[in-house]
Amino acid sequence: MASAPEIYTRFSSSTDNYYNIEDILASQEKVPVKTELPMYHLGFLNSSSDSEHILPGAKMELPFWLATGLCSRKRKIVSVELPKSYRAGYREIFTADPNVVDLHKMGPYFYSFGTKLLCFESTESDDIARSLLQTFVGRFRRIMDNSQNALNEDITKLMTKLDEMERSLFRAGQQSLMAFQQWETRKMTKMAASDMVAGHRKRKRAMMEDGD
Known part of the structure; x- marks a missing residue:
């Protein structure tokens, strides 16, 4: 049976892709790290220190793409801690009511970045993956309902709390509704035209029969 991280990775469309703008931007999100080995002449990476070198035990934040290179099975120069938004306390909030959370404020690429953290x-990877899935599923219906019911309204407020993937879904929902309405209008127009033609033929046939 697949683990939660494997299931979520299959579910997510945000796989590593050099040409994917969302993926690139998500990789820029920062993660808290602690140095395990000295990092000589790299003090500039730690904005909270004026030292030329970074000593073991130093805490700082690094972009995800850099942290992955410094924390691997072959070399563990830094250890990575979970960003606050993905820790147990926030996961409990998501479980209670995912719709009240402002995901965009927590990170515009909440789902994409969360997937990368796996x-x-x-040891919390399973819980993170499960939380991401449950949060997405719990918010999906309201997102789509709002997208269908706010076609001619100002949608700024509705989209404020959505992460970028959710915003894409919202826009896709509105576009599909508009496409359906346009199709329905064309269908009704064709039906009306067909009825007019049928009525005209019926009247013409009746006139011809009366003439006989």
């Missing part, structure tokens, strides 16, 4: 193989 690569660190934390």
